Amino acid sequence: MATAVVHLSGEGTIGEKAYLRIRKDILFGRLAPGEKLKLERLKDDYGVSVSTLREVLSRLASEKLVVAEGQRGFEVSSVSADDLKDIASLRLLLEVHAIAQSFQSGDMEWEARVVAAHHKLAAMEDRKKSEGSPDAETWKRYDWEFHQALISACGSRELMETHGAVFDKYLRYQVLALTDRGDIAAREHKQLMQCALKRDAAKAGEVLKAHITGGVDHALAVGKIA
Amino acid sequence: MLAAPDIAETIGERTYRRIRSDIIFGRLQPGQRLRLEPLSAQYETSIATLRELLNRLLVEGLIVAEGQRGFEVAPVSAERWHEIAQMRELLECHALRQSIENGDVEWEGRVVAAHHKLATLEKRLLAGARDQTETWKRYDWEFHHALISCCGSKALLDAHSAIFDKYLRYQIIAVVFRGEVPAREHLAMRDAALARDSALASDILVTHIRDCVDYTLKTGALAS
Numbered sequence: 001m002a003t004a005v006v007h008l009s010g011e012g013t014i015g016e017k018a019y020l021r022i023r024k025d026i027l028f029g030r031l032a033p034g035e036k037l038k039l040e041r042l043k044d045d046y047g048v049s050v051s052t053l054r055e056v057l058s059r060l061a062s063e064k065l066v067v068a069e070g071q072r073g074f075e076v077s078s079v080s081a082d083d084l085k086d087i088a089s090l091r092l093l094l095e096v097h098a099i100a101q102s103f104q105s106g107d108m109e110w111e112a113r114v115v116a117a118h119h120k121l122a123a124m125e126d127r128k129k130s131e132g133s134p135d136a137e138t139w140k141r142y143d144w145e146f147h148q149a150l151i152s153a154c155g156s157r158e159l160m161e162t163h164g165a166v167f168d169k170y171l172r173y174q175v176l177a178l179t180d181r182g183d184i185a186a187r188e189h190k191q192l193m194q195c196a197l198k199r200d201a202a203k204a205g206e207v208l209k210a211h212i213t214g215g216v217d218h219a220l221a222v223g224k225i226a
Numbered sequence: 227m228l229a230a231p232d233i234a235e236t237i238g239e240r241t242y243r244r245i246r247s248d249i250i251f252g253r254l255q256p257g258q259r260l261r262l263e264p265l266s267a268q269y270e271t272s273i274a275t276l277r278e279l280l281n282r283l284l285v286e287g288l289i290v291a292e293g294q295r296g297f298e299v300a301p302v303s304a305e306r307w308h309e310i311a312q313m314r315e316l317l318e319c320h321a322l323r324q325s326i327e328n329g330d331v332e333w334e335g336r337v338v339a340a341h342h343k344l345a346t347l348e349k350r351l352l353a354g355a356r357d358q359t360e361t362w363k364r365y366d367w368e369f370h371h372a373l374i375s376c377c378g379s380k381a382l383l384d385a386h387s388a389i390f391d392k393y394l395r396y397q398i399i400a401v402v403f404r405g406e407v408p409a410r411e412h413l414a415m416r417d418a419a420l421a422r423d424s425a426l427a428s429d430i431l432v433t434h435i436r437d438c439v440d441y442t443l444k445t446g447a448l449a450s
Binding site for chain 2: 051054055056058059061062063064083086087089090093094097156157158159161162166169
């Protein structure tokens with residue numbers, strides 16, 4: 001089942017490792033939207049057999065990160081403004097619901113996870129301000145870890161997994177637009193953490209809505225997504 | 227999804243649909259080991275094609291990987307059943323409200339048509355017919371899908387389809403036909419949708435789902 005890839009380690013079989021690498025390369029734009037995925041070339045790049053590759057690509061097609069081109073092959077899923085808005089609304093729906101459940105059930109361990117994840121993300125956001133563009137993967141991993149920590153006490157694997165899959169699609173757009181709202185996003189993250197500790201799910205929902213809507217507007221304003 | 231198959235689909239696609247439907251309708255049982263050799267003989271397909279489609283089912287959460295050794299049909303539990311039902315409730319209520327807001331007369335036509343088919347079959351089931359589970363469940367899906375079909379979000383419809391099929395697998399395990407009550411709820415949902423009363427429609431939907439879960443758990447087909 002799909003879980004946010006930035007969170008997964010590279011353990012497992014050769015097929016599993018190739019799957020995670022290719023998936024990550026799609027999310028971080030090293031395999032660009034619409035790019036043809038030629039089996040012969042990928043086989044060399046990732047050091048796996050054509051049959052393993054076909055299994056990996058079937059799996060990614062199922063996640064809609066690649067599309068099958070009839071009998072002939074695969075390409076990376078294209079992007080569009082409408083698709084981004086769609087994905088953003090679904091993320092908001094799932095995450096607001098999960099936050100409400102999580103804020104209700106979260107214990108002290110959960111609070112500690114939220115505080116720790118926020119600390120790491122905030123440190124990265126500070127460094128970004130002083131040193132300029134950071135390592136996108138680490139930054140986005142901390143962002144994911146923070147949002148995931150917020151909902152981690154929601155009590156439903158089903159919800160966490162679906163959220164993880166949608167989050168990754170959202171992430172691909174963020175990376176693509178190289179979107180960085182700097183202080184605004186950092187402030188919203190801080191507010192979310194404070195809401196968590198106060199168990200104010202209603203306020204957190206409002207902040208998250210502004211956070212995601214702002215992220216979408218910013219990504220679209222960059223003009224790389226038609 | 228249980229939608230009618232595409233005529234132009236490939237052999238791999240057709241086999242994928244067959245295996246998927248066999249999992250949902252319990253012909254491949256929860257926890258059953260999926261050995262490649264016998265499966266490839268049974269579904270008349272190559273091991274390579276089989277591995278590709280099993281990887282798709284893996285992403286959908288209908289099967290699980292057993293370390294290096296292979297795959298098995300995803301096990302079931304009462305806990306997971308609650309999670310799936312809550313997820314369906316979240317997605318379908320949201321989509322229903324959007325769809326009722328956006329729906330045009332074409333949409334009303336789809337809702338009425340889908341309800342007509344479902345209601346006809348429900349009458350037959352009430353009269354004692356027991357051999358039409360798959361058709362009944364397809365009509366049930368078509369009706370719920372028609373109701374939300376104007377929600378305006380492809381991502382939401384996809385997520386809903388996926389969860390609906392997981393939900394269906396649990397229903398099938400308990401072979402639930404709850405008689406007149408859900409049939410009345412379907413009718414009431416249709417009328418609420420046509421009256422554009424989204425609050426009422428989603429209230430009925432919540433009851434519809436929760437009662438089904440409770441009923442299924444009472445049959446004892448799922449371990450707690």
